[in-house]
Amino acid sequence: MTSRTQGTVRVVGAGLIGTSVGLALSKLGVDVCVEDISPAVRALSIDYGAGRAPLSDDTPSLILVCVPPDVTAAVVARELESFPKAFVTDVASVKSAILTELSEKGADLTRYVGSHPMAGRERGGAASGRADLFFGRVWVISPTDLSTSKAIQAVENLALDLTASPISVSAADHDRAVAYVSHLPQLVSSLTAAALLDAADSDIALAGQGVRDTTRIAASDPKLWLQILAANATEVRAVLGRLQADLNSVAAALDRPEVSGSLSTLNSLLERGNAGVAKLPGKHGTKATIYSVTTVMIDDKPGELARLLTEIGEIGVNLEEIKLEHSPSSPVGLVEVSVLPAVEATLVAALAERGWKLVG
Amino acid sequence: MTSRTQGTVRVVGAGLIGTSVGLALSKLGVDVCVEDISPAVRALSIDYGAGRAPLSDDTPSLILVCVPPDVTAAVVARELESFPKAFVTDVASVKSAILTELSEKGADLTRYVGSHPMAGRERGGAASGRADLFFGRVWVISPTDLSTSKAIQAVENLALDLTASPISVSAADHDRAVAYVSHLPQLVSSLTAAALLDAADSDIALAGQGVRDTTRIAASDPKLWLQILAANATEVRAVLGRLQADLNSVAAALDRPEVSGSLSTLNSLLERGNAGVAKLPGKHGTKATIYSVTTVMIDDKPGELARLLTEIGEIGVNLEEIKLEHSPSSPVGLVEVSVLPAVEATLVAALAERGWKLVG
Numbered sequence: 001m002t003s004r005t006q007g008t009v010r011v012v013g014a015g016l017i018g019t020s021v022g023l024a025l026s027k028l029g030v031d032v033c034v035e036d037i038s039p040a041v042r043a044l045s046i047d048y049g050a051g052r053a054p055l056s057d058d059t060p061s062l063i064l065v066c067v068p069p070d071v072t073a074a075v076v077a078r079e080l081e082s083f084p085k086a087f088v089t090d091v092a093s094v095k096s097a098i099l100t101e102l103s104e105k106g107a108d109l110t111r112y113v114g115s116h117p118m119a120g121r122e123r124g125g126a127a128s129g130r131a132d133l134f135f136g137r138v139w140v141i142s143p144t145d146l147s148t149s150k151a152i153q154a155v156e157n158l159a160l161d162l163t164a165s166p167i168s169v170s171a172a173d174h175d176r177a178v179a180y181v182s183h184l185p186q187l188v189s190s191l192t193a194a195a196l197l198d199a200a201d202s203d204i205a206l207a208g209q210g211v212r213d214t215t216r217i218a219a220s221d222p223k224l225w226l227q228i229l230a231a232n233a234t235e236v237r238a239v240l241g242r243l244q245a246d247l248n249s250v251a252a253a254l255d256r257p258e259v260s261g262s263l264s265t266l267n268s269l270l271e272r273g274n275a276g277v278a279k280l281p282g283k284h285g286t287k288a289t290i291y292s293v294t295t296v297m298i299d300d301k302p303g304e305l306a307r308l309l310t311e312i313g314e315i316g317v318n319l320e321e322i323k324l325e326h327s328p329s330s331p332v333g334l335v336e337v338s339v340l341p342a343v344e345a346t347l348v349a350a351l352a353e354r355g356w357k358l359v360g
Numbered sequence: 361m362t363s364r365t366q367g368t369v370r371v372v373g374a375g376l377i378g379t380s381v382g383l384a385l386s387k388l389g390v391d392v393c394v395e396d397i398s399p400a401v402r403a404l405s406i407d408y409g410a411g412r413a414p415l416s417d418d419t420p421s422l423i424l425v426c427v428p429p430d431v432t433a434a435v436v437a438r439e440l441e442s443f444p445k446a447f448v449t450d451v452a453s454v455k456s457a458i459l460t461e462l463s464e465k466g467a468d469l470t471r472y473v474g475s476h477p478m479a480g481r482e483r484g485g486a487a488s489g490r491a492d493l494f495f496g497r498v499w500v501i502s503p504t505d506l507s508t509s510k511a512i513q514a515v516e517n518l519a520l521d522l523t524a525s526p527i528s529v530s531a532a533d534h535d536r537a538v539a540y541v542s543h544l545p546q547l548v549s550s551l552t553a554a555a556l557l558d559a560a561d562s563d564i565a566l567a568g569q570g571v572r573d574t575t576r577i578a579a580s581d582p583k584l585w586l587q588i589l590a591a592n593a594t595e596v597r598a599v600l601g602r603l604q605a606d607l608n609s610v611a612a613a614l615d616r617p618e619v620s621g622s623l624s625t626l627n628s629l630l631e632r633g634n635a636g637v638a639k640l641p642g643k644h645g646t647k648a649t650i651y652s653v654t655t656v657m658i659d660d661k662p663g664e665l666a667r668l669l670t671e672i673g674e675i676g677v678n679l680e681e682i683k684l685e686h687s688p689s690s691p692v693g694l695v696e697v698s699v700l701p702a703v704e705a706t707l708v709a710a711l712a713e714r715g716w717k718l719v720g
Contacts, residue, residue: 118568132719135657136694138566169562177563185552185574187610190633192548195603196540197636202529203537206498207640208478213573214545219637222630229626230617237614243555244611250547251604254597257590266589270582273550276557277579280567297495303673305682310670313663322665324682334496359492 003028004157007061010035010054010086012075014045017091017117018066019129022050024162027131033058037067045126059083062154064115065090069227073101080107087151089115089158093178094231095142095171113155114142114171116178117164132163139164142171179235186217186225187240193218291320291338294348297357300333308335308356315350317343334359363388364517367421370395370414370446372435374405377451377477378426379489382410384522387491393418397427405486419443422514424475425450429587433461440467447511449475449518453538454591455502455531473515474502474531476538477524492523499524502531539595546577546585547600553578651680652704653696657717660693668695668716675710677703694719 009025011018014036022032022045032051036042046053063079065072069092076098079088088111092098095114102109119137139159143152152168159166169177193215196204229236250269253262298304305324312319321338339347352358369385371378374396382392382405392411396402406413423439425432429452436458439448448471452458455474462469479497499519503512512528519526529537553575556564589596610629613622658664665684672679681698699707712718 118566130655130719132657132717135719140566167565169566173562174566177559177566180556180559180563181567181571184555185571187629188548188552189570189574190629190636191603191606191610192545193634193636194606194629194632195544195599195636196639197632198599198602199537199540199639201639202533203540204639205641206478206500206529206534206537207541210549210577211541211545212640213576214549215633215637215640216573217570218633220630222627222634225630226623226627229614230623233614233617237611239555239558240607240611240614242558243551244607246551246554247600247604247607250551251597251600254589254593254600257593263586263590267582267586269547269550269554270580270585272554272557273575273578274553274582276550276553276555277575279556279559279561279564280572280575281565295490297492301678303670305679306666306669306671306673309666310663311666313666318661319665319684322682322684324679357492359490359495 003030003161005030005062005154005161007031008033008058009051009158010058010060010063010079010083011051011066012036012063012079013066014041014050014126015066016125016128016133017119018064019045019048019050019126020119020131020133021064021066021158021162023048023129023131024134026051028161030161033060041126045129048126048129050126050129060086062086062158063088064158068092068224069094069098069231073098073105076112077102077105077107080111084108087111087113087154089113089155091115091117092231093182093228095140095174097231099142099144099171109144109146110148111151112144113147113151114140114144114174115155115159116140116142116174117159117162119164134159134162134164137164139166140169140174141166142169142174144171175232175235176238179232179239183229183232183236184239184243186220187229187236188243189215189218292341292344294337294339294344294351295359296335296337296351297359298333298335305333305335311351311354311356312337312347315347317347317350363390363521365390365422365514365521367391368393368418369411369518370418370420370423370439370443371411371426372396372423372439373426374401374410374486375426376485376488376493377479378424379405379408379410379486380479380491380493381424381426381518381522383408383489383491384494386411388521390521393420401486405489408486408489410486410489420446422446422518423448424518428452428584429454429458429591433458433465436472437462437465437467440471444468447471447473447514449473449515451475451477452591453542453588455500455534456595457591459502459504459531469504469506470508471511472504473507473511474500474504474534475515475519476500476502476534477519477522479524494519494522494524497524499526500529500534501526502529502534504531535592535595536598539592539599543589543592543596544599544603546580547589547596548603549575549578550585651698652701653698654704654708654711655719656695656697656711657719658693658695665693665695671711671714671716672697672707675707677707677710 008031011022012035025032033054034051063086065075072090072092117139156166253265323336368391372395385392393414394411423446425435432450432452477499516526613625683696
């Protein structure tokens with residue numbers, strides 16, 4: 001394999017993203033030097049194979065800044081100054097605030113292009129780095145008005161070398177989009193989980209899959225999210241306004257459900273919720289498909305799930321989604337198997353014939 | 361198999377729950393008669409094997425009312441009157457409002473016991489009915505102050521015959537608990553999904569797993585949820601108050617993130633969100649365990665997932681959770697495999713040795 005990326009790549013910040021980029025480029029034979037404010041983190045990342053230590057005479061062609069959002073602009077500006085021939089990109093999950101700060105600092109924006117690889121994880125650190133982290137993921141590229149086409153091309157080449165899918169989105173459009181699809185869900189998930197703190201343990205005992213799904217991302221790192229929300233405050237605030245107005249209407253309706261208009265307020269919200277979910281794209285970039293779900297009960301022991309899926313493979317049906325749910329009170333698991341509606345009947349009949357317990 | 365339930369059981373309402381109960385009891389040899397306001401629905405349910413048509417001289421020992429929440433009390437009262445020797449229970453997902461309505465109607469509460477099997481699905485109807493729907497699920501039993509011990513015993517026996525786990529919770533405690541763990545998540549999920557309607561399609565294109573999980577239950581049936589929210593308005597309103605106050609604080613903080621106290625407001629919410637998620641119980645009723653997650657890339661074709669899980673079975677590691685995620689731009693799937701932290705290293709090493717692509 002040869003790389004599109006030419007010359008030395010300098011990675012600044014050796015956490016999950018920086019280490020993963022270094023691993024992938026090194027595998028392609030690209031010369032990668034890895035820097036980090038923490039010598040221990042840098043050593044760990046290099047030890048994992050992300051690249052080599054920087055040398056005083058390095059002349060990188062491309063610099064990737066993978067540091068927390070609140071210090072990204074300062075590090076990008078420093079790197080642009082220190083390496084006057086290099087193109088520089090970053091991977092922060094907000095883009096406009098960084099661009100504004102760089103303009104204020106008088107940074108050379110011809111050589112800067114923003115990035116946001118959509119490949120984060122709930123856990124970070126060099127030890128979680130993987131060369132294939134970006135495979136098939138969207139890699140947002142946000143050029144400035146001044147970015148040269150060569151600078152943009154260098155970042156696109158990087159994304160392609162990392163097997164990501166580059167798409168060009170302005171900083172403003174990016175920040176509005178992530179306010180909707182990332183920052184808003186994070187806030188409501190945290191709000192919902194925080195509300196559970198008032199509940200008694202005996203109340204929580206009735207929790208099912210719905211509340212689990214709704215609050216999963218509330219487990220994310222507060223330090224990182226504080227920076228993201230602060231840096232994208234204007235866009236997040238704008239998106240929250242609609243939700244706040246809807247919540248106030250719903251609360252008023254619940255205060256007096258017998259008053260005319262209250263039920264239609266609740267109904268409207270529930271119906272708009274249906275419509276909002278339907279807007280989300282499905283797999284492989286297509287519109288969402290409604291799958292048929294079949295639930296199979298299996299013993300909760302090694303090998304059972306594999307046996308089930310082996311047989312589904314033998315039946316010749318392609319799984320669209322799969323979810324494993326444990327019964328709260330029994331040593332069994334419930335496997336929710338989603339398939340295209342056209343093949344559901346085949347699957348159900350074949351599984352029943354093979355003796356699997358279908359549970360509705 | 362013999363049943364604990366003795367005599368004839370009359371099921372009123374032949375949707376998902378009613379049909380599933382009928383199927384399960386009929387399999388145990390219990391005499392079940394099925395009634396529904398729609399002759400076509402009743403015929404369908406009987407056709408599936410849920411029981412027989414009612415006869416004019418039926419003298420049921422137990423009546424199970426499985427109709428929508430807003431007509432449950434009326435039907436329960438009618439059944440108590442029509443069958444003066446029968447015990448009556450219902451399956452509505454709210455309990456206090458029904459009890460109040462029954463008291464107002466002067467119904468014989470000695471023979472009534474409320475139920476709420478925690479086994480709903482996003483789709484309903486007789487055709488979705490399964491005899492094993494209740495296996496391992498919690499079955500909330502809410503006796504009235506007047507319920508006789510024989511009435512309570514009859515409903516407990518029913519739950520046990522259906523392989524559910526009966527637990528006794530007062531109507532008031534039940535309604536407060538589900539306000540937290542079911543009705544609140546439903547509302548915030550709908551609120552979040554509704555907010556997405558303002559977003560451009562190009563914004564939505566950046567959607568990842570977080571927003572999908574947060575909005576999954578926003579696809580639920582508005583007709584059913586309108587009744588549930590209206591019937592439990594007081595409890596839901598109380599739970600929403602905390603969330604509303606938190607949201608207002610967060611919105612104010614985002615309005616002026618530079619003002620003293622704004623960042624600590626955001627940080628406090630994110631940290632309380634962490635703590636709220638940690639309260640949710642894990643599998644088999646134990647406290648939540650933090651699992652280690654390994655992601656494996658597989659070809660998106662029949663049999664690949666089965667091959668992976670077969671090998672995980674051979675490695676001898678027990679899966680705690682599994683999630684299949686499709687790349688939005690490639691014909692591959694990412695499988696997130698959750699295992700206990702103690703066995704993660706074993707799993708990762710063995711999978712790598714067998715040539716699986718681990719992607720972080």
